[in-house]
Amino acid sequence: MSIAPGHLALQDVSFTIGGRSLVRNVSLTVAPGEMIGVIGPNGAGKSSLLRTIYRTNRPSAGRVTVNGEDVWQRPATWVARHVGAVLQDMPADFPLTVRDVVAMGRSAHKRLLEADSAHDHALIEAAIELLQLRPLETRAFRTLSGGERQRTLVARALVQQPAVLVLDEPTNHLDIHHQLQLLRFVRSLGITVVAALHDLNLAAMFCDRIAILHKGEMVATGTPEAVLTEANLASIFRIEATLARNPRTNTIWVMPA
Numbered sequence: 001m002s003i004a005p006g007h008l009a010l011q012d013v014s015f016t017i018g019g020r021s022l023v024r025n026v027s028l029t030v031a032p033g034e035m036i037g038v039i040g041p042n043g044a045g046k047s048s049l050l051r052t053i054y055r056t057n058r059p060s061a062g063r064v065t066v067n068g069e070d071v072w073q074r075p076a077t078w079v080a081r082h083v084g085a086v087l088q089d090m091p092a093d094f095p096l097t098v099r100d101v102v103a104m105g106r107s108a109h110k111r112l113l114e115a116d117s118a119h120d121h122a123l124i125e126a127a128i129e130l131l132q133l134r135p136l137e138t139r140a141f142r143t144l145s146g147g148e149r150q151r152t153l154v155a156r157a158l159v160q161q162p163a164v165l166v167l168d169e170p171t172n173h174l175d176i177h178h179q180l181q182l183l184r185f186v187r188s189l190g191i192t193v194v195a196a197l198h199d200l201n202l203a204a205m206f207c208d209r210i211a212i213l214h215k216g217e218m219v220a221t222g223t224p225e226a227v228l229t230e231a232n233l234a235s236i237f238r239i240e241a242t243l244a245r246n247p248r249t250n251t252i253w254v255m256p257a
């Protein structure tokens with residue numbers, strides 16, 4: 001499956017709701033094919049920020065552009081064709097099968113009730129294979145485990161062929177084998193990814209760059225080595241940690257004490 005990676009830019013994005021400022025003046029540029037991890041303590045504003053990209057939180061100031069187009073100036077269908085999202089705990093109380101849910105990813109590319117074309121069909125099949133969903137294909141989505149749901153939702157996002165893929169805590173519900181498998185897989189696609197992650201070591205292993213959000217502000221961006229410092233871990237995450245390198249991957253390894 002080949003997806004043309006897009007360019008994403010957030011320019012001075014702020015988001016305020018009910019008088020509460022959840023995101024303040026965040027700027028971030030993500031190059032085509034780059035994978036960016038957004039980390040930060042609970043309540044830092046990670047999900048609120050990601051929602052401005054997939055057109056759910058309209059910024060109170062600033063712009064979000066995908067391939068130079070302002071996502072808030074374009075119709076929702078344009079955004080649905082260009083931005084894919086896998087969110088935490090998506091509602092599952094509907095009678096669709098795994099295959100139906102994956103096929104839904106094509107809907108933004110089609111007219112209402114238009115049948116699947118051979119191209120749609122090929123993409124759906126490829127995503128089912130890639131995410132190893134074949135044995136689950138005819139199961140009701142609501143009967144899946146958390147990890148199986150997550151894989152289905154990633155497959156749905158991939159058939160959208162999004163220029164930018166937004167993942168909000170994609171490893172939630174996944175055991176360590178599936179966490180690694182999912183991130184390795186997403187990474188191998190060469191697409192543009194912005195992922196909110198809680199596991200700092202996984203963020204360091206898979207992301208080209210990491211952005212740290214703290215109290216709604218982006219307080220650091222850079223390579224994992226540049227931002228995962230003892231000082232940042234103490235002041236932002238409130239932990240004392242020793243930093244080392246993973247001997248196998250040579251990536252930064254945070255060891256809390």
Ligand SMILES: Nc1ncnc2c1ncn2[C@@H]1O[C@H](COP(=O)(O)OP(=O)(O)OP(=O)(O)O)[C@@H](O)[C@H]1O
Nearest residue numbers: 017018020022040041042043044045046047048049
């Ligand atoms: N619609 C809303 N109205 C009011 N407050 C909100 C709204 N959405 C989020 N918040 C608050 O904004 C803050 C940031 O929430 P957000 O979910 O963006 O943080 P997060 O960094 O993703 O957190 P977590 O790591 O816990 O998932 C939280 O205090 C949350 O309660």
